[in-house]
Amino acid sequence: MLDVTINLPERTMTVKAAAGENLLQVLRTAGVKLDTPCNGSGTCGKCRVRLDGGRVERRHRGRREAVSRGELLACTSYVTAPLVVTVPRETLLAEGSVSLEQDSSVFEGRYYRVKKAFETLHGKESHVQAAVLKLAEPTLDDNLSDVDRLGRHLRVDLGRGESVIPLDLARKLPHVLRENNFQVAVVYSRLPDGRVALLDVKAPKAHPGYGIAVDVGTTSVAACLVDLATDKILAEGACANAQSRYGADVINRVIFATRGNGLQLLQDAVVRETINPLIEALCRHCGIGGDEIVLVSVAANTVMTHLLLGIWPDFLRREPYIPALTATDNLTVTAVELGLCVNKNAPVLLAPSVASYVGGDITAGVAAAFLRETEQNSMLIDLGTNGEIVLGNSEFAMTCACSAGPAFEGGEISCGMRAAPGAIEAVAIDGTYTAHLKVIGGQKPAGICGSGLIDLIAELKRTGLIDARGRFRRDVKTDKVVYDSYGVGRYIVAAKERYAIPADIYLTEIDIDNFIRAKAAVYSAACVLLSSLGLDFDDLAEIKVAGGIGNHINIANAVRIGLFPDINPDKFNFIGNSSLTGSYLSLVNKKATDFLKETAQQMTYLELSVYPGYMDEFVSASFIPHTDTDRFPSAAARA
């Protein structure tokens, strides 16, 4: 075994490695968490470390060479001698810090308005009820057991047959009854046959407790903590999905899941390292105990749903693309089975999926977007790592998915970040090529989120700094664009001196290329979905735009770069994270949960990969705005 000394920003450690072992593997085994969006396939260039001593063999594209100094990628390096490597801070995965939504006016505009509208259209029924029961105190003559005594009251007071009492509550019952002189509150839901399923027994306060609505995205996870008595949101938060270190997109995650104990690692990453810390942060913020959360609602794409449940996802990506489950069935899942840090008995409501690549996040989004309540055609575009499009009206709904990558959420962008405090959410570039920034929370800039990227690329194009391919025009002279030793250009968005920040915030040609591929995937998918029904963008009454790209998307700029079609801008409506809104609807209203099931069963799925003409559309859309500029007259008018 060979010694590998690892210098980290805050400490140094030495571990043992076998000769020939992959350096990325050595670092992972040592617990060093790296950002590896391509999951070690040698393509993303993120696992950069510095070799300070020793020698490795670099194996890449069939070539092998000895390397003894300098920067290298851990994933293509193999240990051949004792090593000293330094892992720079930027190579380390940013710890999944939780950001809380500061602007609670968003709750009114985004959630309560939608909730009220849904109730008006579909009615309202709560999942969870609470009641205070006064039990007779036991005597030598009335010596029913605690469980039977409670069961007798549940039968008499709440009716409809024997109730279901979980073992966990039977364990708690003797103490709770006696500490409260046999007057207690019960929290319960109703089974389909009307029987009572007990969720909690506690001190006599007729409050049902709290619920948590979660959106599990491939890149980001967001959640709302909800008071189930009032349906009010007490706090909203978001953080990075810790699974990201095992691959940036769903395909890489699925591949990772099928190797060794990969599935377990991914399940742990999303539950123990992502959702649980998020729930804990929300609970701490609101002074609520995790045990008081008695209902969980989750919306996620199909792969994320499989990984959350610990279900083998490999058949999702093999023809005929069959999910293990779509959650349209009677599979009941409780929090304890997933390891969630809430009340053990809390039911987990899973937003049902349509197909392998159209998940519960989309059925939740359809509900939040009210796509099925109007006779006119509308479109929902969800700008996620998986970009999904739904076209529909009250008569039908059709959907497709494209692999946009994580760019809309700031992933695979050098200085990208989620729409959290510190993110540049809007950009304008002036005549001196200087960027003027709007930063979330008004603080110093820390990175660029999706809405900022749209502005930035539109402005780079408008000011002539980049061409239609997204390359910096070498004939424009400015110190705002610099070129590295490989000749790759980068635009300085925020110079570190000007903003007194640790490092420049910039955008490279590779970043722009990633973003162009994301926007091209979405635009071409929308085109194909429409044309499959003989429709055009002009046939749409409305386009609802969803996604975690930030609260304020500049639609005009999104049209200019060719992400959205050039139609009447009044037809666009940005609805934020519609998956989370739908998850919230399902949490507070059983009618919404049922609506999601119907929606999933009624949606038609169009598989783009086998659809003729999709690749041509994609290639044509891989320009700013498009090869066919006639489609974007307003972009041409302004440029």
Place this chain on the structure above:
Amino acid sequence: MLDVTINLPERTMTVKAAAGENLLQVLRTAGVKLDTPCNGSGTCGKCRVRLDGGRVERRHRGRREAVSRGELLACTSYVTAPLVVTVPRETLLAEGSVSLEQDSSVFEGRYYRVKKAFETLHGKESHVQAAVLKLAEPTLDDNLSDVDRLGRHLRVDLGRGESVIPLDLARKLPHVLRENNFQVAVVYSRLPDGRVALLDVKAPKAHPGYGIAVDVGTTSVAACLVDLATDKILAEGACANAQSRYGADVINRVIFATRGNGLQLLQDAVVRETINPLIEALCRHCGIGGDEIVLVSVAANTVMTHLLLGIWPDFLRREPYIPALTATDNLTVTAVELGLCVNKNAPVLLAPSVASYVGGDITAGVAAAFLRETEQNSMLIDLGTNGEIVLGNSEFAMTCACSAGPAFEGGEISCGMRAAPGAIEAVAIDGTYTAHLKVIGGQKPAGICGSGLIDLIAELKRTGLIDARGRFRRDVKTDKVVYDSYGVGRYIVAAKERYAIPADIYLTEIDIDNFIRAKAAVYSAACVLLSSLGLDFDDLAEIKVAGGIGNHINIANAVRIGLFPDINPDKFNFIGNSSLTGSYLSLVNKKATDFLKETAQQMTYLELSVYPGYMDEFVSASFIPHTDTDRFPSAAARA
């Protein structure tokens, strides 16, 4: 901290102890498993160790004294200096070795006969069914998820609404379907509303799998592994309840449960150290995997049921003596919740209890004894650590319980043991006071089981070696009785030289006293139960005797010592471990499970501790055979 060096028969270890720490606690913390029936209260004298170096303080009955050499009880000794102690083999808890029933003819006589009789009287319905399903293979057009695909078939082929599929099986499903070309066997039970609850999915073999029937006694645990296709018993086994090291009887266990993490230790002891090794031994013996066990049935007294489920038992022993549950309700328990090493989804059927001291072992026993199927009065006497008596006929059933202690199962008897191979099960004493033995399995004697103790004490009395108080008659001169330095007599049942065994097998006056208290408790309880209804032993058509005391009880000897009443010997019927038989009935027949619930709800419980006259009866019965010898004419005739 002080060094404590512990010499064990096979090894030596040194651990750290705080000054003033209790020596029993030090040994327990070090993982030394001692037999401590009184749970460290200084009364049973079992935790005897030898002090070979150092000094302890002995604290007992308010006195404190320094001790620096010789034998002492660990529970009354406190560390005051570095120590060297030797723990002799006899102080160590005998490891819970599993004994398998060798004589499978017992299965026919004890189980199948009872099963057939029960079916004839009450009908038969299996808990678990199996069916082979041929699912359509998925295609791009028929792309239902695996769970929905299975659900569709369950609906069509087995009918009655949506089926319930546990997450665990959804995890297994993708592999099982594809490995078997979408032809699989499902194992399922029916919910009360007729829906299918899936228990297993596997290769297409229409066999429902296996079940395990368990009797969890305070001292011993016994189990049968059953083929659910044929109801045949594949193997039966028994072992000591590992909880015994925390106390010999239910009261000491309850006290232990309420201290620190005692409840968790007791739950672990019975599941991980007792039932699981027993199941593993039975599975190994039969070449069956634990995962193939899809149903579990447990009969146990009320305290054992609470401890098995991990439920706080303290209120059982406090007026008004309320159990947390009696399992007559709709509490559903699955194997995974208890940590049993069987199929995770296996339902655990709990024999329902009547009251705090009359448990599921008795309702199971009533079913196995057919007490409620006849118009004539019958009595069931269960000779366990908790001695229970049931009096009844087809019109009524009344029950009471007495604390007999573990003597009937060989507990708290110097050379006592369970009825397992090596146990002396029958004894005759000849004119030279030499004992002639019958040993289970025909091998060398290792100890004395319950039926052997009955014979032995009856023979000691008949031959005049002991008096009516159970004391050795000092006027009888024989080398078969020896006296220790305290003047306590012991009778040598099997001399080590004669049988070439490691040590003498003997019976002391203290052992006899323990046994007399046990038999007195049972006899007086039976008297009081009868007289509470104005009845007499002569009013009984039959007395069924149950218990793990051995397969062959000599009824005449049991009468001679005053354990049983002196009535027509033909009225006695020994039915073995009726709790296990009832547990087996419930496992293979849902009608029996329902019958147990009815029985528990209909039985009337008589609380002896508040019944006037019980103590007088007990004191009168604490002689061999009784103060009132007129009650036992046949004993007088022979003596």
